[in-house]
Amino acid sequence: MASLVGERATHAFLVPRASASSNTGSHRDSGSSVSALLSTLIPVLAVSAVLFIAFLIFQKKYERVYGPRTYLSSLRNWQKSPKRTAGLLGWKSEYQQLKDEFVLGHSSIDNYLWLRLFKMLAIMCFVGAVITWPILFPVNATGGAPGVNGLDILSFSKIQPGPRYYAQVFVSWMFLAFVMFLITREARYCLRLRQQYLASPYEKSRISNKTILFVNVPQEARNEEYLRKEFSDVKHVWLVSVPEDLAKKVEERDKAAAKLENGEIKLIKNHIKRENKRAKKEAKGKLEPRRVEEGREHIVNVEQKDRPTHRLPKLKFLPIGKKVDTLDWSRGELHRLIPDVAKEQNEARTDKSNVGGACFIEFESIYAAHTALNQAGLKNKAKLTPKDIGTPPQNVIWKNAVKPFAKFQLFNILCSAFVWFLCIFWTIPVAVIGAISNINYLTDKVPFLSFINHIPKVILGVVTGLLPVILLSILMTLVPIVCNILAKLYQPTQASVQMKVQGWYFPFQVIQVFLVTTFASGASSVVTSIINQPSQAPTLLATNLPKASNFYISYFILIGVNTAVMQLLQVVPLLFVLFLGKLLDTTPRKMFNRYVNLAGLGWGSLYPVYTNLGVIALSYSTISPLILGFAAIGFTLLYAAFRYNALFTLGTTVSTNGRSYARALQQLTTGIYLSEVCLIGLFAIGVGQTNQAIGPLVLQVIWLVATIVWHVWLNRSLKKMEQTLPEDEVVERIAQQNQDVEKAPNGESTKAVDSLDGRNDSIVKHPSTDNPNNERGFIGRVKGYFFPSTSASTAIWSIAPHLTSPVREYTPKEREEAYMHPAIISDPPFVWIARDKYGLSKQEIEASTKEVGEGLEITDEGATFNEKGKVEWNQEDVKSAPLWEDEVVY
Template structure:
């Protein structure tokens, strides 16, 4: 039984000091009511209560999976888009349409298959698979050894209750010697973990080297291109830079200076918006036109449409007359900017809803005429900006892209100190042309960027610390008497049946904590984008560290140890050496909470994501209105979801760290962790092949994997500290501490783990970013290794001119040909001709690949798309 005598602190007075003028009596009561994490409310939970809490989540998940199995063969654009809505060479072979025909093939997919989707994807599948194997072997071994020891560890004087009988909490004072089993198994677990990390880091180095050294990757432009920052003003010339870097073996192929694209992006954004309004207005005209036709024509029009207008010449000519009165009217959007903000060294622009023009008593205008006039004006402005680019008259930023003739030259340059004058001092490798964050590229004031970085970092820390407040509110839901006392409008909870109230108190906190975490993930991603990172890949790598820290602190430390701000600060600052005792007192009591929390989290995740409930609801409702043009519908169908690995790896690093913490303290956790990882693995194996896009511009080439592995040490440290506290804390019946020697050995183990962790990082960290040049010739991996940028492939098809490859995409913008749906009377073709006569660059418009479907019952039309729009790349 864990007991400890502690000093009596005046926490209420301490809270007043911390909160100062913001101190409120109710807030004080709230913050200090519970000096333990709300996960302790699950301590002593019976098996039946735990199963009742999980029953609802399991039932909902099973129902969602059943609907997924039923809908998968029919709604293919949601559940199998990679089989139909991608280029032919990238399509997957669809699985059979049977109810459960997808299950076994998904389970059997080999991990190595996912190499074709990039190293980030491959290593994530490997990450989950390795953790699953670890817990199946080491976790189950702990389960078999320690559960019988814990179960029989009680005495007549002391016995834990409920699920705690299976944990270290059931060890009575008279049987303290049984902790020797836990000590030995802890040493074994730590040793096996260390071996696993070494093995995986070695595998990572070999696989990454083989991948990056493959013939296909070496031939790609991104393998030979660097992004270098802080170029001095006297070197902002391509010829000078080529001459400067001629010392690098292999020489330089191409240099792209980063020109100011603010005005150009402002113009092209308006042009794209005007094109969208033009096509939208023309489709609306079609709908209005056919809505006014007599309903007796509808069946005939539908018949002609299905015959591809073979008999359209039989229609009366008056039906083809252009009627300007049907053209929709609207308030044009209001564009503001660009504005330069010296304080943050950024240039911004924005648009306001056109409806605001009503306050200045402006009248609505023809949507078609406004769009055509705007396009005519922007055509000249865009051409002038392109001319300024060709003549090198645009301002040049202090960053540039340089392509070397071979990969070795790029690797050597990236590892050299290029200047001793504080210039050319920041270098990024493997930069995808579509992954560049041009807003940060434009920032040149290094001091302002540094301050901005520190400010954002401070915000991230504050959020992580203050997040304890909403977590504490959620914790109140598990304490019904307390919440009804503090929040009287929840009095009605006292009138519901006991079973329903118990289900709410056990299940609702887990669900709300999950929802709150999802919200905070978006907040962290937004803040990380403001830290001045120059590529999306850099942002993902930075975000991985912060998001893991946030999740581990808030999803484990806070809800497990202390929910009172004053206690946290007082205990850790005044007595740092008491941390092991703090963990020993609190972690065992929270074990049952994590059984439920992790399971509910996995069931909710898999159920929602397999069914894709948001996409399904939108498909049946709002998309019918949003798909107002063929181009919009095509863009939606072909825009596949992309995984953000920077916030995906940390989630499962935290889950696994929690599993590592409890694998000795409460070994039953292994059963739940294995269940969670199995669900996650099956989901990602299916979705990465059939749902998610295989194109990942923010590919880090596997850099996230070793970081995720090293994050797992957090769980090992917590386990070792907790065991230290337990071994020093527990006393036998005579009041002695018989396990002091084991406690000192565990301290030595902790220090050895820290040293081993540091040594591993020092040894392997260079391989996270750099490519070994002198090494054994790597095996040639699968030729299909994700996005290929070699000159002999479609990789450079983003731009017809290689000289524009690493320039802002606004410089390559051209008006796309109009694309309207085919209609039986030829109205859309008439509209295309009219628009092309007004704007010179609107050429090549067509109706091929899109038709309108006349609805006989509702007298409406729908758009059906069968091909890509004209000029699509």
């Protein structure tokens, strides 16, 4: 929101100062008033209060929505959170007692670092407010520039060019120096945390963390003998083949099985409804009771109308073809496809003639894998390129893994170009939205907008403050969807898709949500004056561009308050529990999957949104420091909401092993540069009016050069740290822990690590986890903060108890099939239907088994139809469900 609502003013602000005394008019004041701010704040707070009350009410009743991690039996014991006590006081107490590191030890490193992002941003903005407000508020407020009113007197706009610029320079130095330290600390902490996390017994015993995906494998290297000579300490090699014909048949087989399952449920449900109607008529005497002949086998007669049907598509996605009986068609397809698929699978297991240009290599240890990764990275990128490490098989996009290097590069160039095209195209609607925030300044040049002058203050405040924020949020939701679709066209893993989307979406956010909106908002507020006297454009823009920050004050209010409450409320899961699930989850399989699977976050589309908020706060930190206070509050609210979800509701769908957080830290430096460049530009404009601005301009240029030097040093130091895993540090900590065990009283510690092979490890639980030397109190916390590498080690080795135990031993079959194409190892489909009191499910199982033949598994165990024809299953005993299996942790 960048305009004052409803107050009358002269042209003094809108025209050059020389003629201000001779021009009057009916324009509204340009200053951002408290009333305009409240016009945005009050409706957002009102709606958020209602939503929060709804959360407090619903969280007592719907445990699956608001606390699945506390009880869900499908989770391993080490993944569960402590039981959440119902009611506000209960969950608040539990919420406050748990540390963030609990998420690291019981969920994932990505979820933990996601929380750390908001904590870091909140600290950054709070410290920024402490640094800037006591100095810049009085300096700005007494700056002497005429025509600046409302909250804008606290910004750079109020300062006339001169000595006061030095305050901007030195305060900027102090704050940005702290931000550089914060980014440096977090980057080093993140890197060491990732390394220590991978060095834990649990993580280093997983196959995926010792396995590298190589792409662009040349023809001569597509055999195991060659690869074992190329690398040392190789344990297992999987040559990737993508049997497209087999994969298509497997897909058809599974679709037919799904059709059969859904059809059987629909048939039994229709039959129950018909029988219920008949029973009501018999009770009223309208029908005679059905006779059952004794001595004959009971057969359930089904009306032809109750049998489900569907149409075979003549064209893909267009079901306009021949109408068929669903059950008969599905059984026929399964009878044909099951043995056919089994035969081709046996052939594909041994056929090495169609090996593609990718392979997975498992090494003897995680250290050997990272050594090979560093060595391979120095070779020709077009041959035997290491693409990813730590990717489980279910997150591989197989058709993309075997794409030739040239095709991969072509897709990368075209998709990136399209994203930049979107970025330019999106400028038009985003600019219009930015102009809406200052639309009242255009009324004298655009006649049909003159009615805006007569709009009530409150309504105009909503139009110029809240409406642009909502429109911008809606518009930007489309972009990450497009980015995901494009990335999945050629990236070989789900993690690389997320990283690519993050790389695309962040500059899009900065350009569209920040820069375009800023210039559109700032320029539209002075367009009338620029048209009248173009020579004054630099002065007017220097005065008014800082005022565009008022739009982002509204943005932080909306994002911080509304998004936080929506995260707590969990609208989509709640709607599924209330009524959507009853409409959509009609089979036992759908109910089971909905119940046992936890939702994860899409890092590629989420990180850029909130990193950009950090960039905005940094960019305006000096020229409009008021924004830092609202940003600190917004980030704190977001941290609290996401922390609750990370502790009690969230799972992890795709893991980047902390890389998305590391990239976000690098992207956050954009805010530092924009802040410095903005000040340099404003000082340069001031030089045109007085030579007193030259000194601040030179000093700020020097600081920009220093920032570049710092950034280069940071990247080099991180690259050096990344070259090796801290194996020596692990050994040293093990020795230290064993000494602590001998000194500690009984009950305070457990026995330390026996070996590094990942099979018999256990970790000491230190009384303190925030500092490297186990020192308590303020001094220990300070040391822990300023020594992030050791602090990261402490977080792993003392907070994450499940990481002390390795994954279970893999069976020979599991190890052999780990990175085979799913089509080659896919088992025959399993059909799960529900039992009914009439015996129709048993009759259908017999018919399906007879018609399909060997290979089909179908059962009605574990689920039943109730009297109303609704499917029910025992949620209290998930492991008794036919679909339950002990999932292999690769």
